[in-house]
Amino acid sequence: MVVCDLDLMTDTWVKISWDEFLKVADSSDYQQGRFYYYQNYMRVEMSPVGSIHGSNNNVVSNVINLFATLKNIKIKGWVNTSFRRTNESECQPDLAFYIGDAVKFPPLNNSPVNINELAAPTLVVEIAASSVNDDLGFKRLLYERLGVKEYWVMDANNNDIIAFEIIDGGSRRIEESKVLPGLQIETVKAAIQRSQNQDDGEVNRWLLEIFK
Numbered sequence: 001m002v003v004c005d006l007d008l009m010t011d012t013w014v015k016i017s018w019d020e021f022l023k024v025a026d027s028s029d030y031q032q033g034r035f036y037y038y039q040n041y042m043r044v045e046m047s048p049v050g051s052i053h054g055s056n057n058n059v060v061s062n063v064i065n066l067f068a069t070l071k072n073i074k075i076k077g078w079v080n081t082s083f084r085r086t087n088e089s090e091c092q093p094d095l096a097f098y099i100g101d102a103v104k105f106p107p108l109n110n111s112p113v114n115i116n117e118l119a120a121p122t123l124v125v126e127i128a129a130s131s132v133n134d135d136l137g138f139k140r141l142l143y144e145r146l147g148v149k150e151y152w153v154m155d156a157n158n159n160d161i162i163a164f165e166i167i168d169g170g171s172r173r174i175e176e177s178k179v180l181p182g183l184q185i186e187t188v189k190a191a192i193q194r195s196q197n198q199d200d201g202e203v204n205r206w207l208l209e210i211f212k
Contacts, residue, residue, distance in 0.1 A: 074101050
């Protein structure tokens with residue numbers, strides 16, 4: 001299919017200008033896609049989302065929200081929401097969270113969140129199956145540039161989570177969340193493992209014992 005005079009390939013990075021990217025992002029042909037843009041490269045993800053992706057998305061979100069609730073940490077989460085820095089970058093992570101008392105929440109509308117005006121999300125999570133190498137590579141650079149404070153990659157194939165603190169324009173791997181102090185990454189992994197044969201209620205009751 002030709003869009004913006006390009007033979008657009010999905011699920012890979014394609015060199016493109018910002019104006020061409022906006023035309024693709026607004027095209028009805030790609031409304032089911034997820035859009036990323038960084039350093040004049042665009043990625044449109046059109047791969048079907050299966051039950052393993054949806055389940056892990058649900059579990060990770062439950063862990064984060066339950067921990068923040070019990071620890072009285074202010075938090076607001078967003079699912080599959082676009083965040084845009086005009087003329088520079090865009091992302092649409094599986095999960096994004098604004099965390100902390102001083103954080104301003106984005107307005108509720110159908111436009112990408114404008115991070116020229118608002119801060120980038122505090123924590124971003126990508127649930128990866130076929131895209132894990134890209135999530136650990138180019139997307140990590142994108143989130144470093146955007147100013148996200150913490151970035152998790154959930155490897156759905158191995159039930160593993162690789163978490164990074166983003167600081168001074170770079171990132172380093174962590175075993176305990178910096179934006180949710182006291183939350184061990186191993187606990188998130190264990191919750192995902194339990195979800196393979198336990199319902200959400202059982203997993204949440206186990207988490208309540210861990211977090212109290």
